Amino acid sequence: MTANIREFPGTPLSEKDFAEGKILFNYDELRGAFAWDNGIAIGRYLAGLKDGVILGAHCSTCRKTVVPPRIACEWCFRPMQEYVPLGDTGTVSTFSLCYVTWDVRRVTEPEIPAVIEIDGAAPLCGILHLLGEVDPHKVHIGMRVQAVWRPAAEREGAITDILYFKPLEEV
C-alpha cells in the first residue's frame, strides 16, 4: 500500500445519495425461479395438507411415527411401513418471537415460529410453523395448540394450507 494512504475512511452512503443521484449505481434483479423435487413422501404430505390432513410415516421396526413423512426410517434405514394420518393438534416444543421479518423489516407485532410436536407422532417429532391468535408473551413450551386451516377451496397443497396453530385452551 502506498504511503499516501494512512486512513481507510470508506465512503458512507445514505438512501438520500441514491435518491438524489449523487452516486451512480446499477440495480439488478436476479432470476431466482426454482423447482424443488418434493420426492415421494413430501409429495404425499402436501397432497394430504390439501385434504386437511397432516400425514406422518410409521416404521414398524422402530415403532416410531415421524412427521413430515419419509419413505425410509432414519433410525433403522428400512423402508417405512405406511403413511398414517395424524391429528391436527400438538404441543409447542420450542418457539421464538421474531421482531424482524424474513426480508429484514422491523415489526412491532412479532411473528411466532414454533416447532409443534404433532399428536400421534413420536415424541420430539414435529413441524415448524407459526402460532397465531395468542398473546406473544403467554406462549410457552408445552402449550397445546391446534391447526387453523385455510378454507378447503383455497388450499393448494402447501404448508401454508395451515395458516397457523392456535392455543387449544385459554392461556
Place this chain on the structure above:
Amino acid sequence: MTLLERGRNAPSTWRGDLPVTSRYTYGLAGERFFRAIKEEGRILGTRCPCCEHIYVPATSFCERCLGELDEWLDVGIVGEVYTFTLLYEDPDGSPRESPETIALVRLGDGGLVHRLGEVEPDAVTIGMSVQAVFKPASQREGSILDILYFRPIGR
C-alpha cells in the same frame, strides 16, 4: 398404491421464486469512470507510471505493483477488436433470430467487453478498428449501456 409410489394427486415439485435484488455501486474509480461516460461521453483510464500500464476501465490501484493510481487519462473512444464471439441465445436461454456480436475492444492496455453494431457478423475481424457509439447525452444514466455499441470505422 404402495408407500414407494408417488401419489396420484401429489405435486411432484414445489415451485418458487427467490426475490433477489441488488444495487451495485461502482467504487471510487468506477464512479469517476462512469461519470465521464455519462456527462462527457469519454472513456477514462488510469496509468501506472511504475509499470507503464494503462488500465481501462480505470482502477484506483495497480494490479501489478499495488501502487495507488492518480494519473487519469482520456483513452479515446476508438479501440480495436481483440477477440469476439457470436451469441445465438439471449441471457434467458431463448434463441435469437440473429446472433449478437460481443467483442473485447482494446483500449489502453485494457478494454471493454461490449456489443458490436452496424456490422454483419461475417465481416468482423480481429484487429479491426471500432468506435464507441454513445446514447444521446440526455438519456445517459451512468451505465456501461450508455455506450450503445462499437461500430467499425474505415481503415
